Amino acid sequence: MSQSIRNGLSTVPELDDVQFTRWQGLLEERTGMYMPIQRRSFLQTSLGLRMLELGLRDYSEYFQQVTQGPSGAIEWSTLVDRLTVQETRFFRDPDALSFVEEFIRGITSSLIEHDESLEIWSVGCASGEEPYTLAMIAEQMLGSLGMSYSVTGTDISTIVLRKARSGRYPLRALERIPIKFHSWAVQPLSSQQLEVSSKIRKRCCFSQVNVLNLKNSPLQSQHIIFCQNVLIYFRRWRRREILDALAQRLAPGGLLVLGLGEMVDWKHPLLEPVHSGQVTAFVRKQSTSSGESTRR
Ligand SMILES: C[S@@+](CC[C@H](N)C(=O)[O-])C[C@H]1O[C@@H](n2cnc3c(N)ncnc32)[C@H](O)[C@@H]1O
Known part of the structure; x- marks a missing residue:
């Protein structure tokens, strides 16, 4: 079971099994990216820190916000940027x-x-x-x-x-x-x-x-x-x-x-x-x- 994570003075709430599966499904459905259970703490930190920025404490509330209406689409693009691996460099290969x-x-x-x-x-x-x-x-x-x-x-x-x-x-x-x-x-x-x-x-x-x-x-x-x-x-x-x-x-x-x-x-x-x-x-x-x- 993953632990709550402290960031500065605030604590990122714990992402339980139900919430993990829900967010994992949304991410895969929309981007194709499969988030294995080993990356649960990364998902928790990324979602949790964004929720702190928005003043939210509840993963369900944030899920609703991200999946509804035009403002949800805007918030989704911010989240995608946080959740995707964007490592790259010039003349990489x-x-x-x-x-x-x-x-x-x-x-x-x-x-x-x-x-x-x-x-x-x-x-x-x-x-x-x-x-x-x-x-x-x-x-x-x-x-x-x-x-x-x-x-x-x-x-x-x-x-x-x-x-x-x-x-x-x-x-x-x-x-x-x-x-x-x-x-x-x-x-x-x-x-x-x-x-x-x-x-x-x-x-x-x-x-x-x-x-x-x-x-x-x-x-x-x-x-x-x-x-x-x-x-x-x-x-x-x-x-x-x-x-x-x-x-x-x-x-x-x-x-x-x-x-x-x-x-x-x-x-x-x-x-x-x-x-x-x-x-x-x-x-x-x-x-x-x-x-x-x-x-x-
Ligand atoms: C690790 S980077 C690779 C960058 C570059 N191709 C390289 O090899 O240096 C992976 C990129 O794939 C993008 N990506 C992830 N899911 C995608 C999707 N469903 N459609 C298009 N791009 C996606 C990410 O946003 C990220 O910028």
Whole structure:
């Protein structure tokens, strides 16, 4: 049984079994995130601290507040921001990014031939470091050729998307960005902050998309879908459903990149797995077995 937690002079009320199950269900139904019993104290602290801010002492009362009407929707977005894991960083997965670089190199001539812009989607982009990283790589490879590209970052949390849109990060983030990008992809704003350059920012857009509702997303025919460290919080059946929907949103020949080891046992008739120990990725076949184009 979890204990009440003291925060300053106030005490966070205890989340009993009934309340835990109720909140766990709401979170999974709305975000897909499964909160195991081992994370009960995290849930209790996060809910309890928010309730203290609102002057509430009762989990049922807060549940009602969050699930009712337009004000409930606003409060829900604050809560989602507190309950989701938003850890991210620039150039987080060097092996996957090298693979993306190779992939872009491989499709550049086809993009030029068809006069196409490279479309990249970062799913569950958190505060934007991942989409900006992908844009820096695309700019480095395509900018000098005068080719167009765009990167869309999506996330469920509106609060984290606001941070992403600002393009501003603590100066220490520079340590994560390879030196070759420093002179043109970012600039220091102050002794505390850096800003992603306007050249990169103007190629990136951010939008709220819940991966449970991908059918409502207008994103289609993506050349690269990057979805790392998002599905690990979901149950396996739900991960499969989301990946099936992402597969449909790849352009023929397009690349889906997951975090290493995420969903190695998943298969999709439109996709070929990439055989590499360093990345977990899939490429969409160019056409169906009947020879018909798979582009939707
Ligand atoms: C750990 S971060 C991953 C960030 C980035 N992809 C990376 O690997 O560095 C997980 C992100 O997934 C988002 N997320 C969680 N549930 C989601 C959902 N149902 N739809 C869209 N995004 C979701 C969270 O808000 C969070 O920003």
